[in-house]
Amino acid sequence: MQLNTQLHQNKYQFQSITEVLAKANEEKSGDQLAGIAANSQQERIAAKFVLSQLTLNDLFNYPVIDYATDEVTRTIIDQTDLKIFNKIKNWTVADLREWLLDSQTTGTMIQQLALGLTTEMIAAVCKLMSNLDLITAAKKINIEKTANTTIGRPGTFSARLQPNHPTDDWHGILASTMEGLSMGSGDAVIGLNPVIDDPNHVANLIKKLENFRLTYQIPTQICVLAHITTQMTAIKQGANAGLMFQSIAGSEKGNTAFGINRQLLLDAKALATNEHCVSGPNVMYFETGQGSELSSNANFGADQVTLEARCYGFAKLFDPFLVNTVVGFIGPEYLYDGKQVIRAGLEDHFMGKLTGLSMGCDACYTNHMQADQNDIENLTLLLANAGCNYIMGVPQADDVMLNYQTTGFQETATIRDLLDLTPTAEFATWMEKMGFWQNGQLTDLAGDASAFAAANIARKEVLL
Structure with missing residues (x-):
C-alpha cells in the first residue's frame, strides 16, 4: 500500500488512508475547521492520485473508525457481501470509477456489485468524480x-x-x-x-x-x-x-x-x-x-x-x-x-x-x-x-x-x-x-x- 507520490519536484507523504481520504476531498469548510483538509490544491491533487491507486482491499482493511470500537463500522462491514467483494478487491479506486462510468455498465450491474462495497470505497470513488460524473453514475441507479x-x-x-x-x-x-x-x-x-x-x-x-x-x-x-x-x-x-x-x-x-x-x-x-x-x-x-x-x-x-x-x-x-x-x-x-x-x-x-x-x-x-x-x-x-x-x-x-x-x-x-x-x-x-x-x-x-x-x-x- 503506497501512501506517497511526487508531483514535479514536490514529494507528498501521507500517514494513513484516513488522511488520504480527507485531503483528497473537494474543498469543504468543515474539513478546514477540523484541521484535516489539504493545505493546497497541489496537495489535494497528490492525495487524489494516491487514493486512485489504492485497492478496494486496502479500504476494506482500514476503515476510518476501528471495527472493534464502533458499531457503525461493524454494521457496514457485516453487511458486505464477501463473495462479491473478493471478486473486485484488487481493483483500484480508479478502476471502480471507470467501471461505474462505462457506458456498458448498467444500473442493475451497479446495484449487484455495490453489495460488495464498503462505505469507505464509496466515499473514495466519489472523491475522484467530477460533478458531471456524480450525476452520470447516479442516473443509472434506480431505487424503489x-x-x-x-x-x-x-x-x-x-x-x-x-x-x-x-x-x-x-x-x-x-x-x-x-x-x-x-x-x-x-x-x-x-x-x-x-x-x-x-x-x-x-x-x-x-x-x-x-x-x-x-x-x-x-x-x-x-x-x-x-x-x-x-x-x-x-x-x-x-x-x-x-x-x-x-x-x-x-x-x-x-x-x-x-x-x-x-x-x-x-x-x-x-x-x-x-x-x-x-x-x-x-x-x-x-x-x-x-x-x-x-x-x-x-x-x-x-x-x-x-x-x-x-x-x-x-x-x-x-x-x-x-x-x-x-x-x-x-x-x-x-x-x-x-x-x-x-x-x-x-x-x-x-x-x-x-x-x-x-x-x-x-x-x-x-x-x-x-x-x-x-x-x-x-x-x-x-x-x-x-x-x-x-x-x-x-x-x-x-x-x-x-x-x-x-x-x-x-x-x-x-x-x-x-x-x-x-x-x-x-x-x-x-x-x-x-x-x-x-x-x-x-x-x-x-x-x-x-x-x-x-x-x-x-x-x-x-x-x-
Whole structure:
C-alpha cells in the first residue's frame, strides 16, 4: 500500500488512508475547521492520485473508525457481501470509477456489485468524480421502496410536504398542507417537524395528520419528525405514526449524541412493522447531513464526505423508505458557499444511491451562508437529472419554524414540467380526482387550498 507520490519536484507523504481520504476531498469548510483538509490544491491533487491507486482491499482493511470500537463500522462491514467483494478487491479506486462510468455498465450491474462495497470505497470513488460524473453514475441507479405507496419508479419525481409551523398551530399546519397537496407536493411523505418533542403532543399531531390523510384518501404516508423514542411512545398510546423518523450519524459516538443506537432503531422498525403503521415493508425515514459528526466531536479525524457515506451504510441495515441529506442546514462552518453546497448535494445523492437507498435531498441554506436561492435551484435541477427520488416542499421555500431556506412547492412543479416527470402514480390519480392534475400538468386549482372545502367530503371534523 503506497501512501506517497511526487508531483514535479514536490514529494507528498501521507500517514494513513484516513488522511488520504480527507485531503483528497473537494474543498469543504468543515474539513478546514477540523484541521484535516489539504493545505493546497497541489496537495489535494497528490492525495487524489494516491487514493486512485489504492485497492478496494486496502479500504476494506482500514476503515476510518476501528471495527472493534464502533458499531457503525461493524454494521457496514457485516453487511458486505464477501463473495462479491473478493471478486473486485484488487481493483483500484480508479478502476471502480471507470467501471461505474462505462457506458456498458448498467444500473442493475451497479446495484449487484455495490453489495460488495464498503462505505469507505464509496466515499473514495466519489472523491475522484467530477460533478458531471456524480450525476452520470447516479442516473443509472434506480431505487424503489414501498410504504403506503411506492417511490422511485422511473419517470417520477416526488416531494416531501413540510408544513412546519412556529407554534404547531393545527390550522396553520393544515393550510400549508392543503396548499402543498394542491401543488403536487407530498407524494413522498407529509412530514412535520414538531416544535415540542412531547409524546402526548406528538401523538395528537400524528392522529390529526393521519385523520386528514384518511379523510381525503390521500395516497401517501405521514410522519411527525420527533425523536424516535417519542414516536415509539406515541405509537404505544395508539397513534399510527406512519413512517418512523430519526437523524443518524456516521459514527457510534455521533449516534450516541443523537440519543440512539442500532438496537433502538431495530426496535423502532419492529414496532412500526408490527403495528402496521404503513402497508408496505419500508417503514423508516432517516435524515443526514455533512458535518454533524464534527459538531458532536465524533468525527475521529475523518472527513465529512466519508462520514456521510458511513451514514448511508448504517441506514442500509434498516431498509428505509426515505433517506435525505439536509445538505446546507448546519451552515457555513461546514459548507461555506453555494459551490460547496452544490458539490455536497451531488456527492451525497450519488453515495446514497450507490449504497442502495431511496435517496432525496433537502437542498437548503441558512441566512449566514454565502449562498442564495439560485444556488439551490441549480442544485435541484442537477439532482433531478441525476435521478433523485424526492426533494422538500415548503411554503415559499422558507421554513418559518426551522429558519432556513429550501425548495418550495413551485420548484417540484417546475422540475416535473421541465423534465417531463410526474408524481407517484397513485398520487397523480388522486390529484386528478381532486381536480389538481390533468393530462400530466397542474390545473388552475393548483395552489388553491379552498379546493378541499369543495370536495364532497365532510371537512368539519378535520379542522377540529
